[in-house]
Amino acid sequence: MSTPLHRRRALRLAGAGALTTLLAALPLAGTAQPAAFPNKPLTLIVPFPAGGPTDAQMRALAAAAGKVLGQSVVVVNQPGVGGTLGPANMARTAAPDGYTLSIAGNTLYRLPLLQKVSYDPLKDFTYLINLTGYTMxxxxxxxxxxxxxxxxxxxxxxxxxxxxxxxxxxxxxxxxxxxxxxxxxxxxxxxxxxxxxxxxxxxxxxxxxxxxxxxxxxxxxxxxxxxxxxxxxxxxxxxxxxxxxxxxxGYDLVITSPIGVVGPRGMPAQVVAQLHDALRQAMQDPTYQRLIAQWDQDDLYMSAQAYHDYAQEQMPKEKVFLDQLGIELK
Structure with missing residues (x-):
């Protein structure tokens, strides 16, 4: 027969074991689980004025992407500097968390050859997806x-x-x-x-x-x-x-001008993949498709990797044209 001392010791041991089990089931202090992406609205910068063809197209794309992501995608117009002001500001100020993105065109690769800029197109952007191309x-x-x-x-x-x-x-x-x-x-x-x-x-x-x-x-x-x-x-x-x-x-001039979506450099691969897939799905939206067709554009899809590779190739090509033309900013 157990003595009262033995019973008290057994109860203490049992309580300690239960506490250990409970603590093991809880997350460690200071290691809160990251929130699922996205858990708040996103911003899409359109680097042209409101009311133009790109603005209308990207608003339709943003609405469709928002439905896929389960969060609204808010369009913000930041025109200027040939369509580079918006993505340049994003690269300089936005966190690489996927919540701030920008539309980008070929002038992004060309302008650094003409003047001093605040960004490096080869290093300061995460290339997510190319969407379409302007028909010039x-x-x-x-x-x-x-x-x-x-x-x-x-x-x-x-x-x-x-x-x-x-x-x-x-x-x-x-x-x-x-x-x-x-x-x-x-x-x-x-x-x-x-x-x-x-x-x-x-x-x-x-x-x-x-x-x-x-x-x-x-x-x-x-x-x-x-x-x-x-x-x-x-x-x-x-x-x-x-x-x-x-x-x-008789003029050997074929000009293409792709436009796509970029984010700041250093975005997590999982977020890049999620945004790419959402935007790829949004490209099938009937309203978006109607608007690009209205301006004689077609789908010009490039994956994140293909778009990155395309961007890396553009500056040497653009330099050849600019050198031939002798174009300088006034």
Whole structure:
């Protein structure tokens, strides 16, 4: 028969064993489990003004991606510096946690060759996914005197530097494309930079410039307010079979301008994969697809790795074009 002392000792041992089991089942102090991503709204920076084609497309994409992620994706417009101000600000200030992303275009790789910038396109971004590409072209007002590209070039030869054109920022794809055409034809034009497509379209329709070399003319062409003289695409657009390409008119110029989504450098691989998959799914959204088709764009999907590799290859290529053209920021 146990003595009271023996019973008390047994109870203490049993209590200690139960406490040990309980503590083992609890997480260690200071090692709280990370919250599932995402657990709050995300921000998507669109580096062009509100109201333009890219803005409309990316708002549709953000809405679709938000449904996949289970959190809203808020679009913030940060136009300026040829579409690089937004991603540059993000790279400099945003945490690499996946909650702040930006749209990026080819000017991101070109601008560092023209001026000092606050970012390194090869090191300061996490490339998540490429979405589509701008379909570049040369568009004039519907009442312009030039019916063909040859008409425009012939007039420019008689009035060098007197015909004004616009695009989105010095060093933008539309600017470089037109300067390459001018060099190939022995002509010169007066370039006027704008912050975004909506602004330059307004300037063209208002008679402040003579033509645009850019994307985003689709709706105005369809409405009969602009005439498309030529595209920089590799083949005629299926939506516009009557519009010739520059290449078929004897100018060896095929210009592509991909746009995708980037984040700050150092993002966790799991977050990159989750965002890539959500955006890939959002690309199938009917509203988004309708809006890119409206501006004669197609899907130009690149995975995170393929988009990263593409970005690494662009600066050497862009340097060749800039050196040939002698373009400098004014």
């Amino acid at each position: 072209g040369i568009a004039v007002r519907a009442d312009a005197p030039w019916k063909t590209l040859d008409d425009l070039i012939a007039d420019a030869r008689t009035r060098p530097g007197q015909i004004n054109y616009g695009s989105t920022g010095v060093g933008s794809s539309g600017h470089i494309a037109m300067e390459r055409l001018a060099k190939a034809t022995g002509t010169s034009f007066n370039y006027i930079p704008f912050k975004g497509g909506a602004e330059e379209a307004t300037a063209l329709l208002g008679g402040h410039i003579d033509f645009i070399s850019n994307a985003g003319w689709g709706a105005q062409v369809d409405a009969g307010k602009m005439r498309l003289l030529a595209t920089y695409s590799g083949k005629r657009l299926k939506q516009r079979p009557d519009v010739p390409t520059l290449k078929e008119q």
